Amino acid sequence: MKIKKTSLRKSFEDLGKIKVLVIGDLILDEYLIGSVERISPEAPVPVVWVRNEKQSLGGSGNVVQNLSSIGVSGVVFGRIGLDKAGDSLEGHLLANSVTSQDLVLLKSKSLPTILKTRIIASHQQICRVDREEVVPLTIEEEKNILLQFETKLKECAAVILSDYDKGYLTPSLIQSVIALCNRENKIVTVDPQVSHFFLYKNIHIMTPNHHEAGKALGRKLTSDLEIETACREISEKLTPDAMMITRGEKGMSIYERKTNSFYHIPTVAKEVFDVTGAGDTVITTYTAFIATGMPIADAALISNVSAGIVVGKLGAATVTQKEIEEGLKTLGYLEVES
Template identity: 35%
Template sequence: MICVLGDVMLDKYTYGKVERINPEAPVPVLNVVEEKYALGGAGNVANNIASLDEEVVLLGVCNENGNFGMQMVELCKKKNIKYHFITDGRPTIVKHRFVALGYNQQLLRVDYEEKHPLDCNYSKMFVDKIVELDPNILIISDYAKGVITEDLMEDIKKQFKGRILIDPKPDNIHLYENVFLIKPNLKEASGIVGRGIKNNDNDVEKAGLEIVDKYNANVVITRSEKGSTLITLDNEIHHIPTEVREIHDVSGAGDTYIATLGYALSKKYDLVDAVKLANKASSIVVGKVGTATVSLDELFDKD
């Protein structure tokens, strides 16, 4: 079983037709055709794990009594995701996208969120639940919205003895010393080391070694079409290519990557083979439109 802890979000999509310009202002008028909801943020990581038929528990802040919170709960139930939500007064985070049909063009995004650190009393509830569940793998999905705090990470590292995988935000990197693995993309790795990183082996190796040395964790840097670079605690370096596919949408690919990495490690893959499987999963998902997942049949090429 895998636990995912982090900033859970609801992705709302309003699709419509654009046939005229607003006479009140030079903006298009969207005639609404349909609305859809999807799990976003840490919820998308959990959804990717569930799509691989692995037991997963999602932990995060969500106001279950509000309309958006109820949508989140319904999606979790539909996707067979167990959940443990805490309400601390802030609204459920929602990313509302307005999309023009025919053009598949996003016209506007409206965010509903309040960003502030989670109180330590609520953090303790999460830690107690993780200890109770005792998962094989704990994935921290950090979008820097306030759920992941210093108190929370200190308590997790003291009380949870399993493998912790981090999908980090650079501003919070100081929280992640001594975990099992940190997975930044190239932009995040640049923010962590404080300089731009060119997408070549030498530059990525140098940055990765710095992160490993400073934070005492295995590091895998995802590099888009160039695959991933894994740098282990023993300073072994593995450049792992990915299969080049037609890219339709990169949104959520990082969530698919760390979800598959956690899945593989829970199935006793070694780290190199786990990264290879995660590479494959993300290369599949970017060929799909919107926030998508990968199935076991796709991952293992079953007809």
């Protein structure tokens, strides 16, 4: 399987001409980075001497910064709190090629912005502290969101549902969003949650990992045959154009329903440093390149290579066009025409 260099370059050009709408659960990731030199006298736990702090977009926000990194403009729908973390999250979104007009945020007076703090020492995560309240949207909130969504959808080539099951993507909102996308003939892709797994009907593609797909079906998925059977079973219920199951060290498998075709793509990661956000990179790069008209198999190959790059970085990292091209070339997936 190879991608023609001229085709890749054409897609790179087209990425700058499209918008992708991201709707889902916004999260602010915080990192406290330091070293451990002693054990606390108060309890048998390490004392982390913090030397550096940083914040970045997590959840659906990481999808947005992945879009920005490959040159795609984003339209963002999500919820934050009226707090310091919310201000920071909004600032990060605006810094990632999202204009204020394309930032449709529900700002809650009663709920905090979801904040996940990771404490890291000597490249090891010591612990994570989560601050969140999972509360579904009200009926009135959903109505207002859908009115704005319907307007913004017309500007976009594709929609990504980034579901972290934090209350924003309710069952009724999921179904309404997909129905509107189908009515407007827009590509819709889903990074799913098991609790909503069989609600994502009539989409282009869903990208669960093998644990999520297995949990939804009530069994473990290990072999290629088990993955293929699962893809067909899920597709019969949801009727997507394609199914993608990511498989960790085994790479990913893609099923095209109309042609009954499978592609098993091996992992390309040389060194796994942090898997945080790898799934966001997969769905982002796949969706963006599909929106430029690239075939399913080629877009999947690019998403696999992109994921292999980001797992070698710390935190919810991103990938660039240059890194994608270099990665494809290094792995022998880039065909240079004479």
